[in-house]
Amino acid sequence: MRAYLAFTKKELTEYTRNFKLFLAIALFALLGIMNPLTAKFLPDLLGNFMPEGITILIAEPTNLDSWTQFFKNGTQIGLFIIVILLSGMMAKEYEKGTLINMVTKGLPxxxxxxSKFTGALLLWTISYWLxxxxxxxxxxxxxxxxxxxxxxxxxxxxYLFGVLLIAVLLLGAVLFKNAYGPLLLSGAFLMVLFLWxxxxxxxxxNPLMLASRNMDMLQGTLLLEQLWNSLLTAGLMIGSALFAAVKIFKKSGL
Known part of the structure; x- marks a missing residue:
């Protein structure tokens, strides 16, 4: 446990030094501000930029419009930011050979x-909930x-769908040992979910339901009882990805 906490602390320190934590916080905070502002003022902006003589009837914005922006930006921008920031979570260690010293000194x-997964999860958690x-x-x-x-x-x-993507990224980092492999694996994984x-x-x-039908949940047309299968699949996929990553990492060279 002491080694786990120490290595997790190292991960968080690296996220601070390479500005990934600051960048994630800044971008997600900006998204948090833009979501309600877009919902509130977009109808006025559209009205001001329309040519004279042309009018568009737009319903008065509500809080649902704000949450529509939140889920739209969360899936299209937020998850993309996290995937990009975490795609190289193990690439530098492989490149510099720093993992060899850690393993030879007895670190499992x-x-x-x-620890890598926990550090990435904390980055996602802080950014998302902010x-x-x-x-x-x-x-x-x-x-x-x-x-x-x-x-x-x-x-x-x-949020849980984001955790699933992080688990897939970690598996990709172990399989390919570079920053591009995890991106390709994540893209292929999402493609499979869409084909599903x-x-x-x-x-x-399909766990994609957790990230694609959030407004249905918010409006009460999709209830928790209808999500159990997707939640179960997501949990099994997270566990399977972590299990496979550990097994492959134990047998792979450093």
Whole structure:
């Protein structure tokens, strides 16, 4: 446990030194600010930029528009940022050979991987929930009369999908030992999930639902009872990716 905590601390220190933590916090904080602002002022901006004589009828923005921006930016931008920042989580260690010294001094390989996963998970957790609470604060300010019933379910679902992507990235880092392999594996993984939806009978088991139907959850048309299969699949995939990464890392050269 002491070695695990020490190596995890090293990971967080590296994220600070290479500015990844600062960059993630800054970008996700910006997204958190932009979500409600876009929902609030986009209709006015569209009206001002339209040519004379042309009018567009746009409904009055509500808090749901703010959360629509949150989930849209979270999946299209937020997850992309995290994947890019974490794609090289083990590439430098392989390149510089620093893992050899750690392993020869008795540090278990599984401890290295779990510390890497924990560090990446903390980066995602801090960034994601910072974005959420900023969005929540501004949404309550601009749309105080709006109500949301299943907000916790929808935001936790997207968060868990991010954890799944991090596990896939770690597996890719072990398999390819560079920064490009994890990106390719993540892209292939997402492609498989999109193709999965082509089979309606199996789509309820697709973990992509956790990141694609958040507004349905928020509006009460998709309930927790209907997500159990997707949650189970996501949990099994996270565990399988970590298990495979540990097994492969134990047998691979450094």
């Amino acid at each position: 390989r599984r401890t290295i991987l779990f 974005c959420f609470f900023i969005t929540l604060g501004y949404t309550l300010y601009y749309f105080p009369e709006g109500t949301t019933e299943n907000l916790a379910l929808s935001v936790i679902s997207l 939806n082509l089979f309606p009978e199996a789509s309820e088991w």
